Amino acid sequence: MEAASRIENLPFTLAELRRAYAEGVSPEAVVAEAFRRLEAAADPGILILETRDDALAAAAALGTPDGRPLWGIPFVVKDNIDVAGHPTTAACPDFAYAARDDALVVSRLKDAGAILIGKANLDQFATGLVGVRSPYPVPRNAIDPDLVPGGSSSGSAVAVARGIAAFSLGTDTAGSGRVPAALNNIVGLKPTLGALSSSGVVPACRTLDTISIFAMTVTEAFEIHGIAAGFDPRDAYSRPVPVRPLTAMHPGIRIGVPDEATLETFGDSAQAEHFRETLVRLRTAGASVTEIDFEPFYAVARMLYEGAWLAERVAAVGKRLVDAPETLHPTTRAVLEPGLTLTAVDAFEGLYRLKALARRCDELMEDVDLLCVPTIPTVVTLSEIAADPIGPNSRLGTYTNFVNLLDLCGIAVPTGLRSDGRPGSLTVLARKGEDHRAASAAMAIETGTLGATGWPRPATRPVAGAVEADEIAIAVCGAHMSGLPLNPELTSRGARFLKACRTAPDYSLHALAGGPPFRPGMVRKRGGGAAIEVEVWALPRAAFGDFMAGIPSPLAIGSLALDDGSLVKGFLCEPHGLEGARDITRFGGWRSYLRDRDKPQPTGARAHAV
The missing domain is CATH 3.90.1300.10 (Amidase signature (AS) domain)
Structure with a gap:
């Protein structure tokens, strides 16, 4: 028993x-x-x-x-x-x-x-x-x-x-x-x-x-x-x-979300409120959240049941739609039948329009690593769908229909109950091949009991970063860190965040002359050094040479000692590059220095020069 x-x-x-x-x-x-x-x-x-x-x-x-x-x-x-x-x-x-x-x-x-x-x-x-x-x-x-x-x-x-x-x-x-x-x-x-x-x-x-x-x-x-x-x-x-x-989820990860003007919840205030609360949790977890115009994404979403792709659904069903329409569910038949009138010209015009809209969506995503959207804009009841079999269904696709058309990947994750007691859900979207990045961010916000069971959700522990055989670990200490101007030079090459840590206490850090982008230089010292904050990223080996080619003098990639005793490849500075530089070792890292540099100065105070 x-x-x-x-x-x-x-x-x-x-x-x-x-x-x-x-x-x-x-x-x-x-x-x-x-x-x-x-x-x-x-x-x-x-x-x-x-x-x-x-x-x-x-x-x-x-x-x-x-x-x-x-x-x-x-x-x-x-x-x-x-x-x-x-x-x-x-x-x-x-x-x-x-x-x-x-x-x-x-x-x-x-x-x-x-x-x-x-x-x-x-x-x-x-x-x-x-x-x-x-x-x-x-x-x-x-x-x-x-x-x-x-x-x-x-x-x-x-x-x-x-x-x-x-x-x-x-x-x-x-x-x-x-x-x-x-x-x-x-x-x-x-x-x-x-x-x-x-x-x-x-x-x-x-x-x-x-x-x-x-x-x-x-x-x-x-x-x-x-x-x-x-x-x-x-x-x-x-x-x-x-x-x-x-x-x-790496600190400073840049997440794009619908702006207030284009956040669509069809009047569902509980959904809008819950989405905003979830964004607060993302910010608390270290994300940088940017609002963007989502109308181009909605325009792509509307295309899924037009032109080329409605015709493709007709092709999938085959001759049944014409020869045996009575075997189809009435709503399925109603959705597909308009596709019988489409022409090859319609299909190509749809493809051209998608290409133009995809270019605009790519531009909107240039400055973000991920997108986050409500998985659905609002809930749909059985009575609503009985009264209108098409309209509520279309509304449910507001934040989903565009994803495959734009070759994105994504994961929908529970985010706790809305104020009305119904389940909340957020979808994290990433570019093709970046499934791990979307899921890593989703781990930071999943919450609530499991499904309808009442079982408690197990605590999510940060996953220790491991380097795959086709990757190289590289430590960055400045503008290549997450959320900073040169981080896309890593992420665009498929790099993924492993961990934030410190070097062994053997380095000095310097704000180099020139810029923008402003950069630090790290130099190993025989004595009197400090532990410097760094991020370790895993970069595909196939992209390493191209990444190296873009590193300007006096910076170079060498072997860097971390505080756990391990060695990784990382940014170092040649001694001649310190001419005109400022020693900022006492800040312990580039981010701390930037915060000090950018804080409001007392009247008459002289701003730090880089």
Whole structure:
């Protein structure tokens, strides 16, 4: 009885399941508990297909723990993703076919030891953000039964939010991996396009589709991402995207957010208030927040259901829209039918317009490292979507539709309850390939209980930076530090923050003559030196030579001793460069010197010269 009670209260997270297995809990017991929870939810809309027999057989076949990262971890997949031996429906029974093979991502997860317990409901053909466009029973929102569950990956999100599965796979073209996460108080990771194979996935817009990941925490979602990711030569849209480790959010990281004039919440004051409160938390965590005009991003978002991409959705559905329209959900059909009238000219004009808007968006992002937006502008109730099946759905895509069109990656993260008790969510967006940077920032603000379970969120500890084999650690002490003028010379080359620390107490620091940009020079001393504040970044080896070529005399890269006794490459200054420089060692670092230099001076006081 005690053992049964223990497993009924066991949080289905990677960390807790691993702990339970180490204590002797069996995979068969975990699978049985997953199906007990599914039955207890009394929600026939979560899964289109249960794979109970296969799951129990897979659990029994695992044997003893063998070190695989997902050994015994239960998961579900959206039913537009193939699972060998089971039908793939895309929520259209007439479309269903028997899958011969697992989708490559499913295969990778199973190879890592994960156990599939079912295929999840969705908006038909992944067309929708509300989760109600299905001929099967509609899943109930795990947090508030008056709200839509979010789509199109509705069942995938609800299964995680209710603690039935430790993680799940969705897909994300227009926000289907983020909107349901926001509405169900979980994490939704939308990776860089091409990082996860689309082999074995029914397309919605093949040029924009990606498998997405739902989990309870940022670190667990990112761990799943690392296991699932990998180049697939069979998928023409796959591309090699390195998976970098998570680190603590670096101080001074520059985050762009919608300005007051373009923050869109459709009159939802609770959402606007909660977003502003979350920005305060980001600033407190050390971020530099800049407001920007978001209208160009909204213009890109509106294009997703116009021209080229609506035509692409029609292509994904195929002849069914003309030959068997009665097999489609009425709203899916209404959304897609205008695409039948589009021409090739319309498609190319759309591509031209996107190119122009993308250029403008790139310009707006030049001075920021990340974007942060509300995951959704407002909540949508079941009654609202029943009265208007199109309008509220479109509103949910305000902050999601533009992301894949602009080749960004992102992660939606719970940010606690709004003032009205409904779940809050923020999405952190980054440029392609910078999934680790978005997730590292998201770790700094995730909060609240896990999904609808009431389980407490584990404390997030700063991740110790580790250098990958294809990287070089480099210490910077001045204008290349985060938030300072030359930091983009690192970030634009794919560098990632590892840690802030000090040198060994053997250096002097000097404000060099000239500028802007103003720079310090650090010189090693035989005696009488000090420990100087530095940041250590991991720079891809392939970019190191190009970075070195831009370093002006008298600065150079040498070996730098840190306070922990380790040696890294770092900025040093040749002695001849100290002519006309000012010794600022007593400040202990460039940032402290800048704060002193820039503080208001008493009347008649002479400002420090650089």
